[in-house]
Amino acid sequence: MKENKPLNISTTRKVLWGLGFALLLVSLYMALLFAPRERTMGDVQRIFYFHMPLAWNGFLAFFITFLYGIRYLIRRDLQDDQIAASSAEVGLFFITLALITGSLWARPAWGTFWVWEPRLTTAFILWLMYVFYLFLRRSIEDRDRVRLVTSVYGIIAFVNVPLVFMSIRWWRTQHPVLIKMGKIDMAPQMVQTLMVSLVTFTILYVLLLVERRAVERLEDRVRQMKEQIREVWQ
């Protein structure tokens, strides 16, 4: 087995964490102070600068789970499965935050915490799907079976996302304010804030993925060691 020292955090990782943290502060400053006050919604709109990148990265994370699930089925490389599983977990975290920030924003903006609108509802169903993914991963003892089954599920779940979105969109055709968000002439500072925040959260996603994967790799190694010990004893 390759000798790796996961407890020694590499310099690159340290630098990236520093960068991520610094960018988070910059985004916070831009979202709260730099971006101008939105005319109709007021300060509440500032949540959007965090909400949108969170949601976007959630979708990205599930896409990565889908891709690495396919890769695992083809190559049977443990690393692919570790990335797929880690991404699902980080993605669930992002989507959860996106749902919470979204509903905090919806209360003052729409007068209600929740609207059964296509994007919200799709995000909610995504949340349910990937909670199931995590449950499924913990419900099976046989590790090889876990990897196969969750890769397969990660694929079929992601393929279903467009179907879910379309069905909900056609189910309720009225679209509240949100859909117009992109079309409102946003002030240049607003666009800049959004972009910086998007980059920040994407870097944070990658960092969390790397860290989570390191844990996953350690777990796999512990399992291997346990098996070796068991073999020796028998």
Added chain:
Amino acid sequence: MSFLRGIWEIFRKDFLFELETGETLSLLLVFALSVLFLFNFSFDLSRAEVQKFFPGFFWLTVLFTSVLGFSKAIEIERRGHAIQGILMTPIPRESIYLGKVFSSFVFLLLVELILAPLFVVFFGLKMTGAQFLQLLFPLILGTLGLAAIGTFMALICQVSPKGWLLFSLGYFPLAVPTLIASTKLFQGIFQAVGGPAAPWLRFLGVIDTVELVVAVLLFEYLMEE
């Protein structure tokens, strides 16, 4: 053995077993009936409201009943390790999955065809013969979609007893598009709302095709030893 022949043989096995025991159909019917009664007590609908709520009630009853149907379908294969026996036959792997989808589809459809008229009996639903015939298209396409995704999720979850507890949790979100489309089509038939039927029928066709194709492609990985 050819692909289609394999599907037929798996279906025939389930069908003959059903003729012998009658286990599945009786179980599903009684369950659907009890859901029907629970709806009645929970909502206490007037005659006018029945027309409005029938599509939703009907498909929810079908969804809950189908959970039991898939448990039953898996249980039959578990008994005496029957699935190992099937895997040893020369039946192509994809045919095994599609055969199981087909038998679940047929059993569910039979239950639905009995269930729909029961709404007339118990709730005074107004349904003409023409309307009943119109129900057939969404019934067939919707049930096929549920059977495709349900059978696949059942195969994913049957790996361990703990996994089986999760079945509904995995199955419901994936069944959402089928459920929405089927309910919309039913609403169109009973209330003339929900827009024209053709786009929804096409959409159901797309869902069925996508689910079946992806499931067939992935099925062999689930059956690996």
